[in-house]
Amino acid sequence: MTDPIALALRVAAILDEHDVSYALGGSLASSMFGEPRGTIDIDMAIRLEQRQLADLVNTLEVEFYVPVEAARQAVEQSTSFNLIDDDGLKVDLFVLGDTTLDQHQLEHRQRILVTEDPPQYLWVSAPASQVLRKLEWYQAGGSVSERQWRDVVGILRAQRSTLDLANLKHTAQAIGLGELLDTALRNAEDNS
Known part of the structure; x- marks a missing residue:
């Protein structure tokens, strides 16, 4: 293969x-x-x-x-x-x-x-872009995909110190993903 x-x-x-x-x-x-x-x-x-x-x-x-x-x-x-x-x-x-x-x-x-x-x-794709794209797919799929959510949380946990969180939050808010990102950030923090 x-x-x-x-x-x-x-x-x-x-x-x-x-x-x-x-x-x-x-x-x-x-x-x-x-x-x-x-x-x-x-x-x-x-x-x-x-x-x-x-x-x-x-x-x-x-x-x-x-x-x-x-x-x-x-x-x-x-x-x-x-x-x-x-x-x-x-x-x-x-x-x-x-x-x-x-x-x-x-x-x-x-x-x-x-x-x-x-x-x-x-x-x-940079970590911030991946987070945003996966949140978009997660939302479009009815917010039920555990895989997409786990990917988002995993990236946020692993890359938290290198992400420009202000820019990420601003972009997420602009494209209608602000609340989902906030939830994912809290989830990543809880699972650290």
Whole structure:
């Protein structure tokens, strides 16, 4: 089976080749900054424009199954599409729009060393962006996903001393997640 980091590096190399900005997200990214957990797929937020789509899909199709119509719709509607490798591992590509959170995710991403020999890097959603995105997913899912909540609390607990809490609270308030963030911060403090 393909190693998720190796697969993320393969996709990232293709995105870089086509000047498509990206940030690794989801459980793989939150495991880097919070509580580690297993994952069966990879989430990447991307800034993809219509003019880039055909060339990118042509390159991706060499190594992956790509639902072309879903990719086209994702670019038009700022939704997602996926890639599937030969082992059946899935990469979800979330095409970003112009929301505050979408902009935050790319503006604050961090370049992380993921292998040392040879040195290889991935752009990863910053802890604050991950907290906000996961709170958004948690809220959209009816505030019932224990996994999303555990990821949020784990990141807040592990990164509390490095997070700009004032900025995080301000952004959360601006996008309607202020109360959820306050609850998560209290929960992270209680479980320290």
